Every structure is written in structure tokens, then in C-alpha cells.
Amino acid sequence: MNRVKSLIRKPVTAAIVGAMAVAIPASLAVPTAPLAAQSGANQLDRATRALRAITTMRADFTQEDRQGNVVSGELTLKNPGKIRFEYSDDVNMLVVSNGSALSIIxxxxxxxERYPIGDSPLGALLDPDRDMRRYGTLQESRAGVVSIMVDDPDRPEFPAITLIFQENGAAPGGLQLVAWVALDSQNQRTTVRLRNHRYGMSVSDSEFRFRDPRRTSRRPG
Structure with missing residues (x-):
């Protein structure tokens, strides 16, 4: 269980956002130099529209830390502001946002443990008021891949998160979020890769609530 807690527990901002599976393909590698400002602004707008265009989404995910520990599960997203990381049966934890707070159970x-959405890099995904142009920098735009780094220079205690999109005409806004990578101030990298995306299904708000384990030790079904 220690390996799981190293991925999911404190610091929450580094743990929830992960890195892609064992090897990031060269086409998805996070480069170091941003492109021209005008191109960056256009791609930031595209990425923002793509994220906001998602009404509901489910996707399978794998989450890996720098030591190579991997967990997997299903992500459910409902805009605005709701997300659920349902881990595999051997991981007796749950991560869920109800639109205002992110809870780690x-x-x-x-x-x-509960945190305001704004205190997590997941705010880049969940907070409809997050200004991508203020926090985002285009890192790559080529061969159908768009990478955007989101960070807040005024809050260095929160890790930078790089969102990685691929061109996909079937995805809302024409861009599909395929991975994100977080790097915290202690240089700890966590990675999440998404696959098997499904959009537009009916998702009940009850999926973003949880049974409080402080009142019962049973995991929700």
C-alpha cells in the first residue's frame, strides 16, 4: 500500500496528476522551448475550448511515479468541475471532486483529505474560470500533438502540469487530452496517460459523492 500512497497521497498536487506510462513516445515528449507567442495564443485558445467543450467523459488511465510504481483505473469527468479517479480493486482509495473541492479518501x-480545486493543478482541467493565457505556455505544436504547460509563478509550492493533446476530429473541440505530466518543487514527476476515451454519456452527480469512511470502513460499490 505504501507505493499507492506515494502516488495518491501528499503532496496532493503532485500525486493526482501523473506521468504517462513507462516511456513517453518522442512525439509526446515534453520539450523545453515554447513556440512563437502568436501561435501559442492560438493553441492555448484551442486547448481551452477543447477542455470546455467536454460535457462528460470516461477514460481508462494509468498513473506512474518516478520510481516506476504504476496504478490504474477509470477516470470520469463532468464539466464544470467534477472528476473521479476510480482505482482498481486492489487500491482501497478514491479521488473525487464535486466541483468545489478535491477529496482523497x-x-x-x-x-x-480535502483541498479546494484552486489548490491543485487539476484546476487547469476543472476550474472554468482558470485563465489559460495567464497560466499556460505552449510547449509543442507539431505532428498533431499540442503540449501546454500550466503553472502559477506566484504559487511555486504547486507543481507545473503539462497537458498533452492529440488532434482527433471525434473529440470535442478537435483535440483529445491524452496525458498530463506534473513536476513538483522537489523534482518529483508523476504521470497519467488516458486511453479508450468515451464522450457525451449520461453521468449522475452522485458519482462525485463518496461514502465517508470515518463513519464506515466499507468501500463504496
């Missing part, structure tokens, strides 16, 4: 020790 540990059913093994009956503990809940």
Missing part, C-alpha cells in the same frame, strides 16, 4: 485508514 483512504478506506484503509478511514481518512479523508
Amino acid at each position: 483512504d478506506y484503509e485508514v478511514n481518512q479523508v
Whole structure:
């Protein structure tokens, strides 16, 4: 269980956003130099529109830390502001946002940690008021791949998150979020890769609530 907690627990801002699976293909590697400002502004707008165009989404995910520990599960997203990371059966934890706060529920020790969305790099995904032009920098735009780094220079305690999109005409806005990479101030990298995207299904708000383990030790079904 320690390997899971190293991925999911504190620091929450580094743990929830992950890195892609074992190797990031060269076409998805995070480069170091941003492109021209005008191109960057256009791609930031495209990425923002693509994220906001998602009404609901489900996708399978794998999450890996720098030591190579991997967990997997299903992500459910509902705009605005709701997300759920349902881990595989051997991981007795849950991560969920109800639109205002991100909760990390540990059913093994009956503990809940809660953070405002704005205190997580997931705010780049979940907060409709997050100004991508203020926080985002285009890192790559070629061969159908768009990479955008989102960070807040006024809050260095929060890691930078790089969102990686691929051109996909079937995805809302024509761009599909395929991965994101987070790097915290201690140089700890966490990576999440998404696959098997599904859009536009009916998702109940009840999926973004959880049974409080401080009142029962049973994991929700």
C-alpha cells in the first residue's frame, strides 16, 4: 500500500496528476522551448475550448511515479468541475471532486483529505474560470500533438502540469487530452496517460459523492 500512497497521497498536487506510462513516445515528449507567442495564443485558445467543450467523459488511465510504481483505473469527468479517479480493486482509495473541492479518501485508514480545486493543478482541467493565457505556455505544436504547460509563478509550492493533446476530429473541440505530466518543487514527476476515451454519456452527480469512511470502513460499490 505504501507505493499507492506515494502516488495518491501528499503532496496532493503532485500525486493526482501523473506521468504517462513507462516511456513517453518522442512525439509526446515534453520539450523545453515554447513556440512563437502568436501561435501559442492560438493553441492555448484551442486547448481551452477543447477542455470546455467536454460535457462528460470516461477514460481508462494509468498513473506512474518516478520510481516506476504504476496504478490504474477509470477516470470520469463532468464539466464544470467534477472528476473521479476510480482505482482498481486492489487500491482501497478514491479521488473525487464535486466541483468545489478535491477529496482523497483512504478506506484503509478511514481518512479523508480535502483541498479546494484552486489548490491543485487539476484546476487547469476543472476550474472554468482558470485563465489559460495567464497560466499556460505552449510547449509543442507539431505532428498533431499540442503540449501546454500550466503553472502559477506566484504559487511555486504547486507543481507545473503539462497537458498533452492529440488532434482527433471525434473529440470535442478537435483535440483529445491524452496525458498530463506534473513536476513538483522537489523534482518529483508523476504521470497519467488516458486511453479508450468515451464522450457525451449520461453521468449522475452522485458519482462525485463518496461514502465517508470515518463513519464506515466499507468501500463504496
